[in-house]
Amino acid sequence: MSLPSWVFFNHFFHSISFSLAPLRSVQFDPVCDPRYDLKITFELVNPTVRSARADSVRSGSVQFTMRLTTLPISALLNLALGCSARSNAYPFQRITTTTTTTSYNGISFVLVGDSTTHSGTLTLNSGGWAEGFCGSLTGGTFCSDRSSNGKTTGTIVSEGFWDLALADVQNETEKGNKLFVTIQFGHNDMKIAPPESMAANLTSFVHQLNNLGANPVLVTALSRRNFNNATGLIADTLGPWANATIDVAHATGSALLPLHEVSIAYLESIGQSASQILNRSPDDRTHLNLAGQFLFGRMVADLMRVFILSDSDPSPFTIDSDLSLALYTGKQYAFEPVYQPGHNATY
Incomplete structure (x- = not known):
């Protein structure tokens, strides 16, 4: 699957200034299970990357691994990948309560x-x-x-x-x-x-x-x-x-x-x-x-x-x-x- 670069970078890395070639590949579990990661690989015109989650930079390309449904542009990605923004692609949709009484001190x-x-x-x-x-x-x-x-x-x-x-x-x-x-x-x-x-x-x-x-x-x-x-x-x-x-x-x-x-x-x-x-x-x-x-x-x-x-x-x-x-x-x-x-x- 090939997606235009704006799907991933529109707004989320607003202050990062470099241009991207089209995304090369997207790996995604077909059932949109939020436990799986979305892996996006793309090529950079300028291989200087300013990002919190750059796993590697080699030969002018970099692979990011991010959880699909925890990105601010998840709705765009969900739409592009055929998953509804309110489907189980969003990990909290199956949880009805907004609070928990469980203590966690670790x-x-x-x-x-x-x-x-x-x-x-x-x-x-x-x-x-x-x-x-x-x-x-x-x-x-x-x-x-x-x-x-x-x-x-x-x-x-x-x-x-x-x-x-x-x-x-x-x-x-x-x-x-x-x-x-x-x-x-x-x-x-x-x-x-x-x-x-x-x-x-x-x-x-x-x-x-x-x-x-x-x-x-x-x-x-x-x-x-x-x-x-x-x-x-x-x-x-x-x-x-x-x-x-x-x-x-x-x-x-x-x-x-x-x-x-x-x-x-x-x-x-x-x-x-x-x-x-x-x-x-x-x-x-x-x-x-x-x-x-x-x-x-x-x-x-x-x-x-x-x-x-x-x-x-x-x-x-x-x-x-x-x-x-x-x-x-x-x-x-x-x-x-x-x-x-x-x-x-x-x-």
Whole structure:
């Protein structure tokens, strides 16, 4: 089966700039069983690849292995492969409950970042995805939010929040838990220093965490919701800092979550009007209200499942099939209580 390159790369790797020849091959289980992987092989015109899941680069070609139904463009792939987006090709469709009471204590999380990670909307310039992410975990799963409003990769250290995160790391690793530390910066670093400065600090963070036995997870910055009115696309200014994060992940062999790229794809898919409903206040296109916190928290949780957790890891996440399906098909999700009235300015 041959598919045009846009089927795979339309939006999902929005900031990756290279052209592709048509896809060479697609291997897919005919019954659309989500336990199987979709294997896509394609040739690159320019064999320089910026991706979290490039398994190999040889002779100008690269093979990606990704789970079919955990990609934001899964609906396009499902359609192209003859599988309905609401068939059993989506792994959660057979699950009716959105929560579970099962406790799982083998995996722990510490979250480090700025206000676009940090929980809460009680103060100005606040409202990130942490609360939604931690809220997606099963009971008993440790999740510590050590992010803070207004922080850069420099001030997170100088103001003591990094030390608090390291204390959590030490406690959890001493328990024998498999600990993941997410690190997302860029919104404030871009105001004071070039991407290279942030990259140097991220590299230091990674080395410190590795030395403590933790698993650093670099996260590209959540997109702002500023649109170019002429094109209907995100007017992105965070790209160089997202690319710096990707570079550090590749240089250090660290895990990477492409939140910047995926959030852009989602926002552009639902459009400007629907995107602004997620604002903390009508004119705040950076921070999130409760709807936005839980929507993007689920996005990070699902990306963690795709890119980080191995098949052998029992999932620490609860299931929200409707929200995950909306995210992966680029549809607006109606948080009815939160969407009243209008932008639902503050919490």
